[in-house]
Amino acid sequence: IESHNSAEDDSSESSGAQYPQDLRSVLVTSVLNLEQLDIDLYRGTHHWVPRTRRLFGGQIIGQALVAAAKSVSDDLYAHSLHCYFVRAGDPKVPVLYQVDRTRDGRSFTVRSVKAIQHGQPILICQASFQLLQPSPLQHQFPMPVVPQPEDLPTVEEIIQRYLSKPDLTESAKQGLNKLLATEVPIEVKPVSPAQFYRHVSGQPRRLFWARARGHIGEGNMKLHCCVAAYVSDFALLGTVLLPYPKYKARFTASLDHAMWFHSTFRSDEWMLYECDSPWAGSSRGLAQGRLWRRDGVLAASCSQEGVLRVKPVPENSKL
Numbered sequence: 001i002e003s004h005n006s007a008e009d010d011s012s013e014s015s016g017a018q019y020p021q022d023l024r025s026v027l028v029t030s031v032l033n034l035e036q037l038d039i040d041l042y043r044g045t046h047h048w049v050p051r052t053r054r055l056f057g058g059q060i061i062g063q064a065l066v067a068a069a070k071s072v073s074d075d076l077y078a079h080s081l082h083c084y085f086v087r088a089g090d091p092k093v094p095v096l097y098q099v100d101r102t103r104d105g106r107s108f109t110v111r112s113v114k115a116i117q118h119g120q121p122i123l124i125c126q127a128s129f130q131l132l133q134p135s136p137l138q139h140q141f142p143m144p145v146v147p148q149p150e151d152l153p154t155v156e157e158i159i160q161r162y163l164s165k166p167d168l169t170e171s172a173k174q175g176l177n178k179l180l181a182t183e184v185p186i187e188v189k190p191v192s193p194a195q196f197y198r199h200v201s202g203q204p205r206r207l208f209w210a211r212a213r214g215h216i217g218e219g220n221m222k223l224h225c226c227v228a229a230y231v232s233d234f235a236l237l238g239t240v241l242l243p244y245p246k247y248k249a250r251f252t253a254s255l256d257h258a259m260w261f262h263s264t265f266r267s268d269e270w271m272l273y274e275c276d277s278p279w280a281g282s283s284r285g286l287a288q289g290r291l292w293r294r295d296g297v298l299a300a301s302c303s304q305e306g307v308l309r310v311k312p313v314p315e316n317s318k319l
């Protein structure tokens with residue numbers, strides 16, 4: 001991302017000059033801090049890999065947007081991206097990002113990015129950037145009314161509560177301790193924990209507060225969009241499964257992901273992620289997300305379709 005926007009040499013607060021390095025978000029210092037190998041060619045490394053042992057889609061989207069943004073001038077803002085996940089990412093090798101400067105228009109600039117491993121694309125992505133162009137046409141839906149993050153438990157606190165239950169099976173204990181041990185670089189506070197973890201079935205809809213772990217700082221909107229892209233793939237596809245407690249995932253994977261950035265925001269401050277799924281069928285499900293600033297401004301929207309192949313949950317099992 002442009003010189004004054006790149007975390008490693010940013011003169012602003014977010015560069016870490018006035019901020020202890022160890023308190024800065026690992027998303028900035030590591031995951032989204034790509035190594036440049038050549039013009040428009042970058043390499044990204046991994047930090048957290050989901051239990052599916054395929055690279056987390058949010059990481060690949062976020063890194064692709066970082067690569068796209070590197071050749072875009074400071075006065076342009078990321079406003080949308082569209083991507084397909086065409087192969088599973090391999091956590092054992094880094095990812096190369098090859099950027100094509102598709103078009104530099106008067107108001108809009110478009111970049112195409114190919115994320116490559118083992119010589120093959122794993123993700124193809126187009127990202128578009130726009131000059132700031134105010135307009136009298138402005139509206140948004142109202143933000144959902146939910147408890148504030150200060151009034152909700154973190155995922156870690158919820159897991160600790162489950163772990164303290166006397167009738168917990170050994171395998172459930174192991175699974176929960178594994179979850180506790182993962183270093184997901186985002187903090188999450190489910191609005192309804194029982195619904196978030198599918199302990200009660202209901203509508204294909206769930207809300208949670210999310211923010212990057214650690215400090216990022218002001219003034220780096222391209223970087224905050226890359227972090228939001230990372231966050232946007234977290235727990236989104238799982239929304240499709242919420243109405244089906246009698247089934248568990250056997251194979252799930254995101255197929256595509258589209259995202260639109262509407263307003264400035266800070267991804268290292270609590271944002272409400274409202275996820276819902278309007279449709280499922282043919283072993284696929286569509287999930288949509290809206291990221292809200294605490295002051296009620298809609299910061300970003302996203303849509304994702306995924307493949308979901310499920311199997312019945314045995315009668316006596318406890319999720």
Ligand SMILES: CC(C)(COP(=O)([O-])OP(=O)([O-])OC[C@H]1O[C@@H](n2cnc3c(N)ncnc32)[C@H](O)[C@@H]1OP(=O)([O-])[O-])[C@@H](O)C(=O)NCCC(=O)NCCSC(=O)C[C@@](C)(O)CC(=O)[O-]
Nearest residue numbers: 054056057085086087088089235236237238251253254309
């Ligand atoms: C989507 C594919 C796999 C399509 O690629 P394809 O070659 O068409 O593969 P496929 O759909 O025919 O088979 C895929 C798997 O489903 C199985 N399969 C096949 N047919 C059936 C069937 N009828 N019934 C049951 N199983 C079936 C098949 O055996 C195979 O299993 P595997 O051999 O890999 O273990 C490929 O394009 C791909 O891998 N794309 C990349 C997807 C990806 O990596 N997305 C990002 C990561 S996923 C993510 O981050 C979201 C998530 C879920 O982790 C976040 C969250 O936790 O919410």
